Amino acid sequence: MREKKIVITGAGGFIGKTLVPFLEKCSYTISAWHRKDSSYSISPNIEITERTRKDWQRRLTGSDAVIHLAGLAHQLNDRGTAEQQYALINTDATAQLAHAALAAGVKRFIFISTAKVFGEGGDTIYSTQSPAQPMDAYARSKWHAEQQLQAITTNSTMELVVIRPPLVYGANAKANFAQLQKLSILPFPLPFASLRNRRDMIALDNLVDLIELCIHHPAAAGGTWLCADAQPYSLAEIIAAMRLANGRRRAMFPFPPALLRGIFSAILGAARAEKALGDFQLDCSATHAMLGWRPQRTMRDIFIAADRRSAK
Numbered sequence: 461m462r463e464k465k466i467v468i469t470g471a472g473g474f475i476g477k478t479l480v481p482f483l484e485k486c487s488y489t490i491s492a493w494h495r496k497d498s499s500y501s502i503s504p505n506i507e508i509t510e511r512t513r514k515d516w517q518r519r520l521t522g523s524d525a526v527i528h529l530a531g532l533a534h535q536l537n538d539r540g541t542a543e544q545q546y547a548l549i550n551t552d553a554t555a556q557l558a559h560a561a562l563a564a565g566v567k568r569f570i571f572i573s574t575a576k577v578f579g580e581g582g583d584t585i586y587s588t589q590s591p592a593q594p595m596d597a598y599a600r601s602k603w604h605a606e607q608q609l610q611a612i613t614t615n616s617t618m619e620l621v622v623i624r625p626p627l628v629y630g631a632n633a634k635a636n637f638a639q640l641q642k643l644s645i646l647p648f649p650l651p652f653a654s655l656r657n658r659r660d661m662i663a664l665d666n667l668v669d670l671i672e673l674c675i676h677h678p679a680a681a682g683g684t685w686l687c688a689d690a691q692p693y694s695l696a697e698i699i700a701a702m703r704l705a706n707g708r709r710r711a712m713f714p715f716p717p718a719l720l721r722g723i724f725s726a727i728l729g730a731a732r733a734e735k736a737l738g739d740f741q742l743d744c745s746a747t748h749a750m751l752g753w754r755p756q757r758t759m760r761d762i763f764i765a766a767d768r769r770s771a772k
Contacts, residue, residue: 464675465489465523467566469500469557470530475572475628479527479668486672491523493530500530502553513560520564525675527570528554533598542597550601555608561618568619568681569609570674575626575686577603580731581659581740588684588746606684619681621674623667626688626742630664630762636735640695644702651715652696659695660688660742663762666755670747677751685747689755695736698759705763 466483470476471492480492493500499519502508520526532549554571561569576599578586594600606622613620629637643650670687674680693701700710717737724733747753 463487463489464525465491466525466527466675467491467493467520467523468527468529469493470495470528472496473529474630474633475664475667476529478630478664479529479671482668483672483675488675491519495530502530502549508553508556513556516557516560517564520561520566523561523564523566525568525570526557526561526566527572527671527675528557529572532601543600546597546601547604550598551604551608554605555612558609558612558618562612562616566618568621568675569613570621570623570671571605571609572671573602573606573622573624573684574599575624575660575740575742577606577624580734581738583739585741585743586686587743588686621680621682622684623670623674624684624686625662625667626740627659627661628664628667629661629759631765633664636732640698640736641702644699645706649711649713650699651713651720652694652699653712654714654717655694655696655720655737656717657694657737657739658692659738659740660692661759662688663755663757663759665757665762669756670751670753673751673753679750683750685751686742686744687747687753687755688742688744689758692739692741693759701759702763705760 466488468476468480468483468490471480471490472494476492480490484490495501531554532546558569575586576596577592577594578584578590579593580595584590592603594603609620609622612618627637633641666689667687670685674685696712699712703710721733721737724737727733728736
């Protein structure tokens with residue numbers, strides 16, 4: 461059996477840097493598309509022309525699957541600009557790439573979306589049956605991309621696979637998770653012992669394992685798959701895992717959660733405070749049952765491994 465040829469966009473990003481070598485070890489032939497070498501570079505200043513689509517089609521010819529990671533993820537301050545830029549990069553460019561892949565004869569298009577298409581959490585445990593209620597420009601752009609991809613691939617020769625991960629973390633995670641890592645190394649006790657919030661997240665290694673499975677699993681085609689680690693985490697558990705991985709004590713003391721939420725809201729704003737202290741849970745049972753996938757790594761595993769690498 462010949463090796464499958466896989467095109468990965470966003471190969472230089474947080475997920476791509478781990479996915480590319482993992483798939484190469486699994487004996488796939490990888491064509492890594494990077495922003496840095498302009499093999500896949502989309503910005504508000506670049507028009508997606510017919511020539512661009514033809515170039516993509518030419519380079520996609522002979523590929524078995526596309527894994528589309530590339531996109532705009534960081535938050536933009538200007539709401540109007542944000543909507544336009546997210547729509548162009550995450551929705552329109554994704555649809556154009558899918559058209560090129562279909563014309564090139566690609567058999568499977570794997571789109572990494574986000575669980576944020578469901579909303580921002582709360583008391584609801586989201587499942588594949590939950591309606592989409594995206595609350596920000598990023599989530600809306602991903603949801604609209606999903607809809608366009610469904611329209612492009614329905615009754616076509618190309619299979620669509622959509623993966624909706626929650627927050628993806630790892631040793632080199634950025635943004636909010638990087639801030640938590642800085643918080644964990646503070647040399648004094650922290651007031652998180654009373655927190656009991658439940659937030660589903662996924663270790664980068666676990667997500668990469670699912671993506672590889674979706675390349676070849678027959679049941680993955682046509683599905684929208686939710687994924688997360690084996691258990692949700694509270695902010696206290698995240699900080700504890702980081703500290704324990706560094707050989708330190710948990711060092712936390714109880715503090716009224718309502719007061720803590722008020723302090724976080726005053727410092728970070730209500731939306732960012734909710735991401736740290738609120739609930740966000742997913743029902744991944746369909747992914748487990750249909751694909752036979754189970755997350756193998758825990759948060760503590762990830763940070764212990766990272767600490768050992770940094771100590772060498």
